[in-house]
Amino acid sequence: AQKVTQAQTEISVVEKEDVTLDCVYETRDTTYYLFWYKQPPSGELVFLIRRNSFDEQNEISGRYSWNFQKSTSSFNFTITASQVVDSAVYFCALRTGTASKLTFGTGTRLQVTL
Amino acid sequence: NAGVTQTPKFQVLKTGQSMTLQCAQDMNHNSMYWYRQDPGMGLRLIYYSASEGTTDKGEVPNGYNVSRLNKREFSLRLESAAPSQTSVYFCASSESTTNRRNQPQHFGDGTRLSIL
Helix, strand or coil, X not given: CCEEECCCCEEEEECCCCEEECCEEECCCCCEEEEEEEECCCCCCEEEXXXXXXXXXXXXXXXXXXXXXXXXXXXXXXXXXCCHHHCEEEEEEEEECCCCCCEECCCEEEEEEC | CCCEEEECCEXXXXXXXXEEEEEEECCCCCEEEEEEECCCCCEEXXXXXXXXXXXXXXXXXXXXXXXXXCCCEEEEEECCCCHHXXXXXXXXXXXXXXXXXXXXXXXXXXXEEEEC
């Protein structure tokens, strides 16, 4: 069985602070895929990034960066110099190599204030 | 724009009424999914269809039925709505062939359903 844990229910930061959202996953499959989605207050789900289990390279995209560590089964997401527009619920999700469905974490609500 | 289209966006039902949520995608994806989102519980899979002609139960299938009408369309039916089914429902689609499992799911904008 697969499981995704996002232990941080809600995080509040002041604009320009850096913030890291944690994601820990469990799977027995050796091939799997990890995803991050953003859900802004408008409600839609926006795909941010995916990572394959055989590719442990970290990735940076503008103010966003992702740290994938198989040794700790974690796929953490960092926002540098946060902005009010980053306020949203962020979901981490796992898909195993043999399945077509995603397992989602419960999400982390990020509130960025001025 | 290409994507996943859900209808309706909002609906209020009385307990015991039935209704069908519609979903269509124009990305030629093999797989389609229905989720429900409740506060503090993330997204939970109700049913999915790995390919045209097949459907399978997810985590929370009780009280729902689905129909994969064709490759584009996947509907979710509530036969006798209950207040516990008040939720936001999302439809999604993705590629699911072996060499495309790393592709993300694309989501519709959601249906906010209230059952009184």
